[in-house]
Amino acid sequence: MAKQKRKVPEVTEKKNKKLKKASAEGPLLGPEAAPSGEGAGSKGEAVLRPGLDAEPELSPEEQRVLERKLKKERKKEERQRLREAGLVAQHPPARRSGAELALDYLCRWAQKHKNWRFQKTRQTWLLLHMYDSDKVPDEHFSTLLAYLEGLQGRARELTVQKAEALMRELDEEGSDPPLPGRAQRIRQVLQLLS
Incomplete structure (x- = not known):
């Protein structure tokens, strides 16, 4: 018969409150910090805290979960204090536009930098806007x-x-192309690639 996994007991509200109170008083003792022989259980078992009415200590996983919750609460309180003080949280630096990124990509290619690598999105942008x-x-x-x-x-x-389709469109428009620079670019691309 196959072994079944043990169900991890869920932490109750009462236990959560006690743990928060205990963590606020001082750092928790992990299984490795507990003195050997005094209530130190095997991996995953609760460890008894010496001197605190023999309450079970958190397992390492429960301790990590609790620390994450507390960190999240501290960040939330900090943001709340900043809002109340009228200070706005610092915004992340503005992103560079696709044009800037694509032109930087092209310049790095031209300079044969060792850190240049092919990027499909940059090439696509260049081909669409060339x-x-x-x-x-x-x-x-x-x-x-x-x-x-x-x-x-x-x-x-x-x-x-x-490029061929764009050239046909320009030919159909007649003798006065609205963008002579564009027509010249199309011709150059066709001459190069054909």
Whole structure:
């Protein structure tokens, strides 16, 4: 017959209150801190505290749970005090935009940094916005063209298809393209990848 796992007894409300009170008075003695021979049980068993009406001490797991609860309560009280004092908790630093991250990625690639590694999201952003001179400035576009030379697989195919479709749209519009810089970028990408 297979052995069944022992059910861990749940800590009652009364026991929780006693434990909170005891932890507020001083640090709890763990099984390793208890003197050997005096109520020190085997691993997982409750240990009796010397001098406190022989109340069982928490197991290491129960002690960790209690410490987490107390830490959470302290943080909550601290936030409450800050709110009452009119101080706003410090906000985390603002995140960098996708444009900044993608251009940094491109610059690191160009400088052949050892810490550069391929990032699909950055490449995708660059491929989506490479025709927009506001998002990818002219000084970065030449670097982007060099990056596109190494483009492989489906990304390369889709980039060529998209450039061809955009070129067809520009041809259909007529002789006065609204964005001559964009048309030039499309031609450069097509010449490079075709």
